[in-house]
Amino acid sequence: xxxxxxxxxxxxxxxxxxxxxxxxxxxxxxxxxxxxxxxxxxxxxxxxxxxxxxxxxxxxxxxxxxxxxxxxxxxxxxxxxxxxxxxxxxxxxxxxxxxxxxxxxxxxxxxxxxxxxxxxxxxxxxxxxxxxxxxxxxxxxxxxxxxxxxxxxxxxxxxxxxxxxxxxxxxxxxxxxxxxxxxxxxxxxxxxxxxxxxxxxxxxxxxxxxxxxxxxxxxxxxxxxxxxxxxxxxxxxxxxxxxxxxxxxxxxxxxxxxxxxxxxxxxxxxxxxxxxxxxxxxxxxxxxxxxxxxxxxxxxxxxxxxxxxxxxxxxxxxxxxxxxxxxxxxxxxxxxxxxxxxxxxxxxxxxxxxxxxxxxxxxxxxxxxxxxxxxxx
Amino acid sequence: xxxxxxxxxxxxxxxxxxxxxxxxxxxxxxxxxxxxxxxxxxxxxxxxxxxxxxxxxxxxxxxxxxxxxxxxxxxxxxxxxxxxxxxxxxxxxxxxxxxxxxxxxxxxxxxxxxxxxxxxxxxxxxxxxxxxxxxxxxxxxxxxxxxxxxxxxxxxxxxxxxxxxxxxxxxxxxxxxxxxxxxxxxxxxxxxxxxxxxxxxxxxxxxxxxxxxxxxxxxxxxxxxxxxxxxxxxxxxxxxxxxxxxxxxxxxxxxxxxxxxxxxxxxxxxxxxxxxxxxxxxxxxxxxxxxxxxxxxxxxxxxxxxxxxxxxxxxxxxxxxxxxxxxxxxxxxxxxxxxxxxxxxxxxxxxxxxxxxxxxxxxxxxxxxxxxxxxxx
Numbered sequence: 001x002x003x004x005x006x007x008x009x010x011x012x013x014x015x016x017x018x019x020x021x022x023x024x025x026x027x028x029x030x031x032x033x034x035x036x037x038x039x040x041x042x043x044x045x046x047x048x049x050x051x052x053x054x055x056x057x058x059x060x061x062x063x064x065x066x067x068x069x070x071x072x073x074x075x076x077x078x079x080x081x082x083x084x085x086x087x088x089x090x091x092x093x094x095x096x097x098x099x100x101x102x103x104x105x106x107x108x109x110x111x112x113x114x115x116x117x118x119x120x121x122x123x124x125x126x127x128x129x130x131x132x133x134x135x136x137x138x139x140x141x142x143x144x145x146x147x148x149x150x151x152x153x154x155x156x157x158x159x160x161x162x163x164x165x166x167x168x169x170x171x172x173x174x175x176x177x178x179x180x181x182x183x184x185x186x187x188x189x190x191x192x193x194x195x196x197x198x199x200x201x202x203x204x205x206x207x208x209x210x211x212x213x214x215x216x217x218x219x220x221x222x223x224x225x226x227x228x229x230x231x232x233x234x235x236x237x238x239x240x241x242x243x244x245x246x247x248x249x250x251x252x253x254x255x256x257x258x259x260x261x262x263x264x265x266x267x268x269x270x271x272x273x274x275x276x277x278x279x280x281x282x283x284x285x286x287x288x289x290x291x292x293x294x295x296x297x298x299x300x301x302x303x304x305x306x307x308x309x310x311x312x313x314x315x316x317x318x319x320x321x322x323x324x325x326x327x328x329x330x331x332x333x334x335x336x337x338x339x340x341x342x343x344x345x346x347x348x349x350x351x352x353x354x355x356x357x358x359x360x361x362x363x364x365x366x367x368x369x370x371x372x373x374x375x376x377x
Numbered sequence: 378x379x380x381x382x383x384x385x386x387x388x389x390x391x392x393x394x395x396x397x398x399x400x401x402x403x404x405x406x407x408x409x410x411x412x413x414x415x416x417x418x419x420x421x422x423x424x425x426x427x428x429x430x431x432x433x434x435x436x437x438x439x440x441x442x443x444x445x446x447x448x449x450x451x452x453x454x455x456x457x458x459x460x461x462x463x464x465x466x467x468x469x470x471x472x473x474x475x476x477x478x479x480x481x482x483x484x485x486x487x488x489x490x491x492x493x494x495x496x497x498x499x500x501x502x503x504x505x506x507x508x509x510x511x512x513x514x515x516x517x518x519x520x521x522x523x524x525x526x527x528x529x530x531x532x533x534x535x536x537x538x539x540x541x542x543x544x545x546x547x548x549x550x551x552x553x554x555x556x557x558x559x560x561x562x563x564x565x566x567x568x569x570x571x572x573x574x575x576x577x578x579x580x581x582x583x584x585x586x587x588x589x590x591x592x593x594x595x596x597x598x599x600x601x602x603x604x605x606x607x608x609x610x611x612x613x614x615x616x617x618x619x620x621x622x623x624x625x626x627x628x629x630x631x632x633x634x635x636x637x638x639x640x641x642x643x644x645x646x647x648x649x650x651x652x653x654x655x656x657x658x659x660x661x662x663x664x665x666x667x668x669x670x671x672x673x674x675x676x677x678x679x680x681x682x683x684x685x686x687x688x689x690x691x692x693x694x695x696x697x698x699x700x701x702x703x704x705x706x707x708x709x710x711x712x713x714x715x716x717x718x719x720x721x722x723x724x725x726x727x728x729x730x731x732x733x734x735x736x737x738x739x740x741x742x743x744x745x746x747x748x749x750x751x752x753x754x
Contacts (some may be wrong), residue, residue, distance in 0.1 A: 021629035120629040180609040180637040181601060187638040188597045190631060191645070195590035197574055213572035217594060220565045224558060229697075232557040238668060250666055252398035252497040254567060254658055258665065260557040261564045268568070281631055288635065289627055291615060320606075 004060045004076060004083060007034045010099065011136055017094070017129060023119035027108070030133060031056050031092040031099030035075065036083035038137065043375040045087045045139045047130060048075070049147030049154035052222070052283050053275055055098035058090035059083070073358040080367040086143065094129050095121040095282045103278030104205065116202025120282060123150070123290040127157045131165065143375055146170035148355035149322065150283070153290050156330065160292055163308040168373065170366075172314045173355040175326035176300050176333070177291040182321065185225055186284040189218035193277050202278050211277045216268030218280055223267050228318035228351030236260035300329060301336035310340040312369050314362065316354040317347045342369070381437045381453060381460060384411045387476065388513055394471070394506060400496035404485070407510060408433050408469040408476030412452065413460035415514065420752040422464045422516045424507060425452070426524030426531035429599070429660050430652055432475035435467035436460070450735040457744040463520065471506050472498040472659045480655030481582065493579025497659060500527070500667040504534045508542065520752055523547035525732035526699065527660070530667050533707065537669055540685040545750065547743075549691045550732035552703035553677050553710070554668040559698065562602055563661040566595035570654050579655050588654045593645030595657055600644050605695035605728030613637035677706060678713035687717040689746050691739065693731040694724045719746070 009032045016026035033056045038045060048058050048071065059069035059076045075081045075088055092100040095118060103118040134142065145158040145166045152174025159169040178186070193199060196214030200207050227235070239259040240248065256262040296302040311334055315327035324345045334341040346362050348354040354362070386409045393403035410433045415422060425435050425448065436446035436453045452458045452465055469477040472495060480495040511519065522535040522543045529551025536546040555563070570576060573591030577584050604612070616636040617625065633639040673679040688711055692704035701722045711718040723739050725731040731739070 021627075023629075177615060179606065180613040180615065180635070181604075181606045183615070183635050184597070184601050184609065184637050184641055187635075187641055188594055188601070191590075191597065191642070192569055192594050194631065195573075195593070213568075216572070217565055217569050220561070220568065221598070224561050224565070227558075229556065229558050232561065236557040238554060238557065238560070250398075252400075254571065254662065258557070258560050258564075260561050264561055264564055265568070285631065 005036055006060055008032070008056075009034065011133065013129075013132060017125070017132070019119055019125045020122045021120050025094070025101070025119060028094060028101035028129075029099075030094065030101075030129060032133065033057055033069075033090045035059055035088040035090075036086055038087040038139070039375075041375070042137070042139050043141070043143060044085065045089060045134070045137065045142050046081060047134070047142050047145045047158075048088060048090045049126070049130070049145065049151035050090070050093065050096075051147070051149040051151045052280075052287075053271070054151075055096065056090040056092040056100075057098070058088065070356065073356075074363070074366065080363045081146070081370055082367075086370065089133070089137070091130060091133060093121070093126045093283075095279060095286075097276035097279040102276070103202070103282065104276050113203075113205040115205060115278060118278060118282065120285055120289075122286050123153050123157050124161060126154055126286070127161050130154070130158075131162055134165065140165065142166045143373060144168040144170055144370075146172070147174075148172040149174055149352065150287055150290075152322075153287075157290070157292065159307045159309045159311065160303065163306050166309045168312065168369075169307075169309045170312045170314075170369070171327070171330060173316055173319055173322050173327075173352055174330075175322045176293060176330050178288055179326075183288050185221055186288055189221050190281050190284060192217035192221075193280060196277075199277065202281075204277070210272070212272040215272040215275060215277050215280065216265075219268045219271035219275075220264045223264060225321045226351060226353045228320065228349060230318060231350050231353075232260065234349070236263065300333035304330075304333045304339070305337050307334065307337060307339050311342070313341060313343045314355075314365070315343075315345050316351070316362075317345060318349055319352045319354060321352040382413055383437055385409070385433075386411065388510065390506075390509060394502070394509070396496055396502045397499045398497050402471070402478070402496060405471060405478035405506075406476075407471065407478075407506060409510065410434055410446075410467045412436055412465040412467075413463055415464040415516070416752075418752070419514070419516050420518070420520060421462065422466060422511070422514065422519050423458060424511070424519050424522045424535075425465060425467045426503070426507070426522065426528035427467070427470065427473075428524070428526040428528045429657075429664075430648070431528075432473065433467040433469040433477075434475070435465065447733065450733075451740070451743065457740045458523070458747055459744075463747065466510070466514070468507060468510060470498070470503045470660075472656060472663075474653035474656040479653070480579070480659065481653050490580075490582040492582060492655060495655060495659065497662055497666075499663050500530050500534050501538060503531055503663070504538050507531070507535075508539055511542065517542065519543045520750060521545040521547055521747075523549070524551075525549040526551055526729065527664055527667075529699075530664075534667070534669065536684045536686045536688065537680065540683050543686045545689065545746075546684075546686045547689045547691075547746070548704070548707060550693055550696055550699050550704075550729055551707075552699045553670060553707050555665055556703075560665050562598055563665055566598050567658050567661060569594035569598075570657060573654075576654065579658075581654070587649070589649040592649040592652060592654050592657065593642075596645045596648035596652075597641045600641060602698045603728055603730045605697065605726060607695060608727050608730075609637065611726070613640065677710035681707075681710045681716070682714050684711065684714060684716050688719070689743075690718060690720045691732075691742070692720075692722050693728070693739075694722060695726055696729045696731060698729040
């Protein structure tokens with residue numbers, strides 16, 4: 001074990017980025033955290049793409065907040081993605097709320113926060129900004145681009161958009177597009193936010209408020225979909241609130257009564273404290289829109305014909321948000337193109353959240369995959 | 378086929394009903410609709426219990442609204458539950474918002490709507506009010522008590538609370554209690570309603586407003602859980618809004634873009650037009666609280682030892698709100714007590730909603746069950 005060898009960087013881009021919507025944005029900056037050392041050949045770089053509510057801070061304790069990185073069990077010296085061997089880049093995506101340019105940032109043209117005028121950003125746009133980030137580091141080709149959930153969509157899009165610039169795409173607990181049910185959950189969350197009177201059409205910063213109630217409901221909905229039914233049954237069941245003074249009988253009111261209510265309210269409140277509502281809207285819309293097969297009439301095999309990277313695809317048996325069958329669609333489309341693909345369906349009880357958890361079989365697989373990785377020299 | 382032979386009644390009860398919470402309410406009235414003719418022995422009565430948002434109007438066109446009863450495909454002359462042979466009673470439950478006494482009603486003590494002061498009502502309380510309703514009609518014993526979802530819980534509770542007053546309990550798409558995931562969905566819906574500024578702590582009637590946004594979100598959440606994932610995929614997939622003028626490309630905004638969003642918003646708006654928010658809270662809490670095995674440390678077999686009625690239990694394969702395994706728990710507990718039980722798991726694609734739909738196998742089964750029913754004389 002050696003130190004994390006980490007660096008926090010704010011990288012400014014002056015040249016406008018043209019987004020899929022046709023809108024453009026400039027200047028913008030990306031918040032980045034790196035771990036380990038980029039080798040001389042610049043062949044050992046791994047890009048980590050985040051999901052809805054995460055950031056560039058993937059591992060180690062943040063010196064300011066003391067918070068642990070969101071994938072700390074995966075990334076670090078001696079960890080499955082070993083920063084003694086790999087140079088790992090965590091990036092906060094454009095439009096997010098952890099330091100990169102987003103709806104909370106000041107629009108230089110108006111000297112006001114962008115708010116609802118911040119353009120919609122897609123998965124493809126993120127990948128383009130990440131390619132510029134690679135340029136910044138002088139990295140011609142990533143050893144791997146890796147992510148779970150929405151992060152996995154970015155890893156998949158890398159294989160399509162930059163087939164020559166990524167050797168391995170690692171797509172975990174993800175899908176090639178959202179199902180109607182997935183979109184429906186996003187729509188309800190957005191509806192809760194947009195109908196919160198503190199939303200002020202997205203320009204709530206000037207009012208000194210945030211649409212907390214809406215964010216809370218959005219997060220509570222999210223949480224249900226991250227956990228498996230069995231996991232919730234095991235964690236909470238019908239248990240009444242875990243307060244030693246709490247009565248064992250019902251209260252016959254609408255206060256938190258069951259432990260699961262108490263958990264969800266707590267998670268909702270915590271989320272409303274730190275997450276930006278406009279970012280929530282924007283990122284869920286990016287999820288809805290991602291659909292690389294859209295221009296090929298839904299034919300994913302056709303959309304993946306350009307792929308040159310090797311793929312590792314992983315799913316979890318109890319994930320009902322992005323069920324294993326959704327991963328198998330990707331695997332099938334890759335195999336149709338005779339691409340190199342390793343697929344693992346991991347029997348884990350924790351639903352979609354499993355990709356963030358410390359499951360031995362899952363981590364052993366990632367460890368072995370990186371250990372066997374031949375770096376282009 | 379003969380006419381529906383239907384009657385609408387408002388039945389007043391002067392004697393207080395003591396609720397499970399210890400609260401009492403008097404006077405109160407129940408809105409009732411009957412179909413067919415009660416025979417001289419009063420042995421052909423079937424009570425229909427409704428779920429969250431339904432009413433006493435189970436069949437036929439309502440002369441005022443023109444609306445069809447919510448179980449019209451099941452109940453009527455020549456239908457699976459044939460009103461040429463059975464006397465069917467539809468009742469709107471206490472606390473609901475379709476005419477029976479509930480939060481919208483005027484509290485005689487204050488001359489104001491009850492609002493949030495309306496006491497919480499449980500499944501057991503409803504069954505007690507329904508037993509009084511049977512007394513009103515002079516019915517000593519129902520041929521059957523039948524319901525789906527929350528209505529099925531009432532049918533189950535009848536078997537426990539009044540073992541000598543119901544010959545057949547017909548429990549469809551139901552469960553002996555809610556799972557943590559079910560409670561979580563209810564909690565989110567309640568949260569959306571209670572955090573709507575138009576909720577005014579439940580006393581919104583005086584303000585001339587209703588918490589529409591909250592109700593809309595609540596209904597949208599409900600809808601996702603009523604449909605199966607496959608059903609949503611088939612109905613909506615990733616299809617863009619079904620407006621012939623709608624562009625085939627994304628709009629890059631937060632308006633309705635996908636057909637599933639448009640559907641959910643429409644359902645949410647429709648619901649907010651007719652349903653009372655306090656009733657929504659109250660009925661979802663009754664769902665949360667129902668747990669006949671609670672006082673037997675979760676042992677359902679023990680809780681069902683008192684049952685004398687014969688049971689018909691039906692589940693639907695794609696129902697993930699009340700999955701078949703939840704019905705099997707009831708069947709097992711009944712069998713542990715050597716009760717008479719018929720169980721059918723119906724292969725149907727429509728999720729929880731299947732119990733309301735016109736599935737041939739399902740309807741044939743109900744038809745056969747009623748045809749073979751021996752009426753006590």
